[in-house]
Amino acid sequence: MAESEALLHTMPPARSADDVYVAIKEALAGNQFGAGQYLREEQLAKSLGVSRTPVREALRRLDAEGWVETRPNYGVRVKAWTLQDAREIFEARLLIEPFLAGRAALKIGAPDLDRLRALADAMVSITRSPSTPESTDAWFAANGEFHAIITAAADNTRLDRSLRSMKETPLIKWTFVTYSDADRERSARQHVDLVLALEQRNAAWAEAITRCHILGAQQAVLGRYADEHRPA
Incomplete structure (x- = not known):
C-alpha cells in the first residue's frame, strides 16, 4: 500500500x-x-x-x-509553507490579537481568569524542566487553550474565527519547536503578565503584552528560518 x-x-x-x-x-x-x-x-x-x-x-x-x-x-x-506565509500570519496576528486581548480585559469573567492563571502556572512549570517532545506538546496544548480563552472572551466571533484558522496551521506548531529555553521562559513570563493585565481590566496593558508576545514568536521563527537557509 x-x-x-x-x-x-x-x-x-x-x-x-x-x-x-x-x-x-x-x-x-x-x-x-x-x-x-x-x-x-x-x-x-x-x-x-x-x-x-x-x-x-x-x-x-x-x-x-x-x-x-x-x-x-x-x-x-x-501547500508548502514559506517564509512569506510566516510573515503574513504574524502580520495578521499583530493586527487582530492585541485588539482582542484589549477587549477581553473589559469583558472576561472570573472562571476564565482562574483557568488562565492555572494555564500560565503550568507553562511556567514546563520551562523549569528540560525540553522534550512531550513537554513541547504540553506547552502547545496549554498555550492554545490560553489564547483561545482570551480571544473568545473578546466576544467578536468573526475575528476570533479568523485568528483560530491562522493558528491551526502546522506553521504555528513549528513556532514552539523553534523556541530556545530563553524563548520559552520569556513567553511564560508574558503569559503571567497578561493574566495580571486582564485581572486588572487594563486593556492597554493587555494589548501591549500581546503585541510583544507575538513579536517575540515572530523573531524566533524568522530567525531560525534565516539560520537554516543561510548561504553556504
Whole structure:
C-alpha cells in the first residue's frame, strides 16, 4: 500500500460535509500529508466513507483558507509553507490579537481568569524542566487553550474565527519547536503578565503584552528560518 493511502486510513469515518472538512483539516494540521503531496478525491472519499461531493467541497474550502492549492490539470496538493506565509500570519496576528486581548480585559469573567492563571502556572512549570517532545506538546496544548480563552472572551466571533484558522496551521506548531529555553521562559513570563493585565481590566496593558508576545514568536521563527537557509 502506498504511503499516502496508509495515512488516509488513520482518518475517522465522516458523517456530514462538515465532518469531511474537519477530518481532512485535522489530518493536514497533524502533518499526515507531506508538503506538495496531491490529495485524491477518490482516496479521501473511500477512507472517510462518503461520496466525492463533500470531499470536493471540503477541498475548495481548504483551498480558500490556504491549506491546499489547486493546480489546473493536476489536482489539489498540500501547500508548502514559506517564509512569506510566516510573515503574513504574524502580520495578521499583530493586527487582530492585541485588539482582542484589549477587549477581553473589559469583558472576561472570573472562571476564565482562574483557568488562565492555572494555564500560565503550568507553562511556567514546563520551562523549569528540560525540553522534550512531550513537554513541547504540553506547552502547545496549554498555550492554545490560553489564547483561545482570551480571544473568545473578546466576544467578536468573526475575528476570533479568523485568528483560530491562522493558528491551526502546522506553521504555528513549528513556532514552539523553534523556541530556545530563553524563548520559552520569556513567553511564560508574558503569559503571567497578561493574566495580571486582564485581572486588572487594563486593556492597554493587555494589548501591549500581546503585541510583544507575538513579536517575540515572530523573531524566533524568522530567525531560525534565516539560520537554516543561510548561504553556504
